[in-house]
Structure formats: structure tokens, C-alpha cells
Amino acid sequence: MAKSSLIQTCRSSMPRPAAGAGLKPEHSDDILDQPRRVDFFEIHAENYMGDGGPPHYLLKRVRADYPVSIHGVGLSIGGTAPLDREHLARLKRLIEIYQPALFSEHLAWSTHDGVFLNDLLPLPYNEISLAHVCAHVSQVQETIGMKMLLENPSTYVAFGASSMTEIEFLSAVAQRTGCGLLLDVNNVHISAVNHDFSAVAYIDAFPIQRVDEFHLAGFAEDCDSEGARLLIDDHGRPVGDVVWDLYGRALARPCLAPTLIEWDNNVPPFAALASEVARARSLMSAQTGATPVMQAA
Amino acid sequence: MIALAVENGLEQLQSAFADAIFFDHAPIPATIRTGSGRAHASRFCVYRNNVIAGLIKAVAARYPVVRKLL
Numbered sequence: 001m002a003k004s005s006l007i008q009t010c011r012s013s014m015p016r017p018a019a020g021a022g023l024k025p026e027h028s029d030d031i032l033d034q035p036r037r038v039d040f041f042e043i044h045a046e047n048y049m050g051d052g053g054p055p056h057y058l059l060k061r062v063r064a065d066y067p068v069s070i071h072g073v074g075l076s077i078g079g080t081a082p083l084d085r086e087h088l089a090r091l092k093r094l095i096e097i098y099q100p101a102l103f104s105e106h107l108a109w110s111t112h113d114g115v116f117l118n119d120l121l122p123l124p125y126n127e128i129s130l131a132h133v134c135a136h137v138s139q140v141q142e143t144i145g146m147k148m149l150l151e152n153p154s155t156y157v158a159f160g161a162s163s164m165t166e167i168e169f170l171s172a173v174a175q176r177t178g179c180g181l182l183l184d185v186n187n188v189h190i191s192a193v194n195h196d197f198s199a200v201a202y203i204d205a206f207p208i209q210r211v212d213e214f215h216l217a218g219f220a221e222d223c224d225s226e227g228a229r230l231l232i233d234d235h236g237r238p239v240g241d242v243v244w245d246l247y248g249r250a251l252a253r254p255c256l257a258p259t260l261i262e263w264d265n266n267v268p269p270f271a272a273l274a275s276e277v278a279r280a281r282s283l284m285s286a287q288t289g290a291t292p293v294m295q296a297a
Numbered sequence: 298m299i300a301l302a303v304e305n306g307l308e309q310l311q312s313a314f315a316d317a318i319f320f321d322h323a324p325i326p327a328t329i330r331t332g333s334g335r336a337h338a339s340r341f342c343v344y345r346n347n348v349i350a351g352l353i354k355a356v357a358a359r360y361p362v363v364r365k366l367l
Contacts, residue, residue, distance in 0.1 A: 080308045112315040118351040119344055121314060124328070128307050156343040157329040161306065194340070195331050225339035232343060 013067040014101035015039055017284035018258040019277045020069065028058050030270035037274040039281070040101065042069040042260050049090045059098065069102040069213065069260065070095060074116070077136045077150070078109035078123040088143050095144045102213055102258065104149035104182045105140070107133065107170065124159035125169040133169075137177040149180040149212050154187035154219075154233035158195055166191075171207045180212035183257075185247045186239065190219050190231040203246055208253045216247055216280060217262035236265035239276055247280070251287045259284065318345050 020040035023031075031041075041062055048055050062068065072091060075083060095103060108120035123129050133150075140148050150173055152166060164172075174181055183206060192199035218237035222230045239247075239261065247259075261276040316323040325341045357364045 080311055109311060112311050115315065115319075117315060117318060117348050118355070119318075119347040121311075121344060124307070124310065132307070156340045158331060159310070160328040160330050161310065224337045226337050228337075230340060230343070 013099075014069075014258055015067070016258075017256045017281065017288065018067070019281035019284065020067075020258065020260050021273050021277050022260065022262050022264060023059070023062060023068075024267050024270075024273075025054065025058060026267060027270040027273070032061060034270075036065070037270075038066070038277045040067040040069055040258065040260075042071050042262075045070050045072040045091055045094055045103075046074045048094055049087075063098050067101040068098050069104070069258070070098065070100040072103070072105040073120070074110060075105050075136070075140065076109045076111040077105050077140070078107060078121075078129065078133055079111050079136075080109075080132060081111060081113075083136055083139055084111065088140065091140075092144050095146065102149060103144060103146060104151055104213060106151045106153060107166075107173075108153050120153055122153060122155040122157060122159070124161035125166060126161060126163040130164075130169060130172055133173055134176045137173060137179050141177065141179065147178065147180055147212075149182040150174070151182035151184050151215065152187050152191075154184070154190040154194075154231075156194055156230065156232075167202065167205050167207070171210070174207060174210045181207065181210045182213045182215060183208075183211045183250060184215035184217070185250060186215065186217040186219055186243050186262075187233060189240070189243050189246060190233050193229055193231045199242075199246055200249065203250050204253075206250070208250065208255045211250075211255050211257050213257050214247065214250065214255075214259040214280075215262055216243060216259060216276075217264075219243075234265055235262050237263075238272075239279075244279070244283070248283055251283060254287055256284050256287060314344075317341065318348050 018039035020042055021038045023041040023043050043059060048059060075087065106120050109123055110117050110119060110121060137148060137150060150170065152170060170181055173179060188202050189199050192202060216239045217235045218239055220232040220234040222232050224230045259280045261273060261280060263273055310326060310328065313326045317325045325338050329341060
């Protein structure tokens with residue numbers, strides 16, 4: 001299939017507005033046997049890089065009925081090392097098989113000296129890191145034959161070596177590579193509290209015309225050793241009210257990008273996840289003045 | 298050669314960051330900050346904890362019988 005027709009096939013399959021959920025194997029019976037409650041499912045690419053077995057069995061059945069979004073967590077886009085070509089080849093194959101509506105990755109690094117650190121680590125924002133990230137994003141897009149989205153991170157530390165803001169950095173990547181952006185509203189709130197900036201100002205300044213997806217998730221409250229508030233991106237509870245408010249503000253700019261509820265730890269019954277999805281959908285519908293309607297299967 | 302020095306700086310920063318995650322005795326990179334000033338070590342430790350806890354979780358999920366025996 002030619003690149004352009006692949007992109008058209010992919011991008012046409014996501015309804016607007018769309019609210020989706022992360023695909024969890026423990027929800028498979030609810031998803032396959034119960035009435036449709038979400039508009040799309042998102043998977044973590046790395047969980048489906050094996051050759052077969054239960055993960056692909058479930059995903060193929062889900063993909064037959066729903067648009068799918070693929071979210072990578074291990075490419076190490078912000079790393080100084082070259083991208084892992086074998087990992088990239090596995091990703092390309094996954095994308096060819098499932099033809100996702102969206103593919104996204106993180107503004108973070110997770111590999112160094114051939115060692116994989118299973119976390120999304122922060123990077124300083126300057127011309128040098130920008131050049132690395134742009135080269136990697138372009139390489140990914142050329143390899144997979146579709147636009148990728150880059151997600152703003154949640155961070156616990158920042159760097160003295162930064163010479164531009166996160167928004168300036170993300171805008172520059174999008175401009176130079178043509179990639180889209182994934183605005184994780186929970187990450188905005190977490191970083192804003194942790195680094196003492198205004199989340200509202202961040203949402204207002206974000207290049208919203210580049211946003212092709214929103215993420216919403218829960219966060220945990222903690223304190224650092226000096227007693228200052230420290231929020232942790234734990235994806236282990238409902239979306240916080242403060243994050244819903246920020247999301248509403250982003251929608252009103254306006255931007256009705258597909259919205260995903262992430263709930264990866266302490267995974268709740270599917271009904272609880274689906275009600276969060278319904279809340280996102282109704283906020284989107286309120287923006288358009290339409291009654292929230294479940295997309296037909 | 299300034300650009301090269303900065304380039305090495307990013308490589309060195311990631312190297313130091315990774316070392317400090319895996320080795321308790323490795324120094325936490327001096328360049329880390331919060332928006333309002335110097336970051337405390339406890340903030341860096343969130344990353345250390347995420348990586349180590351993630352590895353433990355992965356091993357536990359992969360070897361359920363061994364976990365029961367422990």
C-alpha cells in the first residue's frame with residue numbers, strides 16, 4: 001500500500017468527537033460481550049511486539065470493531081543514542097498489521113548505553129536536544145509511513161541546561177518535523193505543581209492547532225523531603241477534578257481531538273473506566289452543542 | 298568546538314542520570330532544578346523508584362511461582 005493511501009485509511013477511521021480507553025486484557029469479556037461504550041482503544045506498542053498469543057488474539061478482535069491508537073513507551077525519542085532499529089522495525093510491523101488511527105510517543109528518553117530504563121526520563125530543552133528529538137521524530141515518521149504525535153511529559157525535575165520552555169520546544173519539533181502533538185492534560189497539571197508554573201497559562205499557550213489527541217489520567221499526591229508538594233503521574237485512579245477543568249479549558253480553545261482515559265495501575269472494573277470515557281465525551285459534546293451519542297459499531 | 302562540548306554535555310547528562318538511577322553511590326546530576334530553584338534529591342528519587350519498582354513488578358509478573366516461594 002502506498003504511504004499516502006495508508007495514511008488516509010488510518011486517519012479516516014477515528015470518529016469525531018471520540019473518547020477512548022486503554023485496552024486492558026482483564027476487560028476483554030466486557031469489551032467483547034457487552035454493548036459498545038467507548039469510541040476507540042489505545043494500546044502500548046511494546047505489549048504487542050511478540051509474535052502471537054493472547055495479546056494479538058484480543059487486539060485483532062477489538063480492531064475488527066474499533067479504531068485503535070498505538071502509544072509507544074520505549075523508543076527513547078529524547079535519547080542521544082541512535083534509535084533501536086530492531087525496535088523500530090517491530091513498531092513498523094505492528095502499525096502495518098493494525099493500521100492505527102494514531103501513533104504517539106513521548107518527549108522523553110529511556111535507553112542509555114544499551115541499557116533500557118523502564119521509565120520516561122526528562123531532558124533539558126535546548127538546541128542540541130531539539131536537534132536529537134527532531135532527527136528521531138523524522139526517522140520514526142519515515143519508517144512507519146504516518147504522522148506521529150509527540151506527548152508532553154510529566155516531570156519531577158527540570159534542568160539548568162534548558163534554554164527554552166517546554167512549549168517552545170514542542171512547537172519547534174512540530175514545526176520542523178510536521179509531527180502532531182499529544183496534549184496530556186494530567187501531565188500539565190503534575191509538572192505545573194512540581195515546577196511551580198501556571199497550568200492554565202500552559203494550556204492557553206499550547207499550540208492547540210497541532211494537537212491531535214488528549215490524554216487524561218489520575219495522579220497521586222506526595223511531598224519532597226523539604227515538604228513541598230510533589231505530584232506523581234501514577235495512572236492509578238480517576239481523573240482529578242482540576243484536570244477535568246483544564247481539559248475543559250483546552251477543549252474550549254477550541255480543540256476536539258480524540259481523548260483517551262489512561263488507567264494503568266489499580267485497573268478498575270470496565271464500567272468505571274467507561275464512565276470516565278463518557279464524561280470526556282460529554283464535555284466534548286458540550287463544546288459542539290451536540291447531544292453525546294455513542295458512535296455506531 | 299562549543300557545539301561539540303554541549304553535545305557531549307547531553308550525552309554525559311544522560312549517562313550521569315542513568316548511573317544515579319541504578320547506583321545509590323553515584324552522584325545525582327548537579328544540573329537538575331525545579332522551576333523555582335534547586336531540586337532536592339527526593340525528587341530525583343522518584344525516577345529511581347519508578348525504574349526499580351518497575352523492574353521488580355516485571356520480574357514478579359514473569360515468575361509468579363518464584364514469587365510465591367519467596
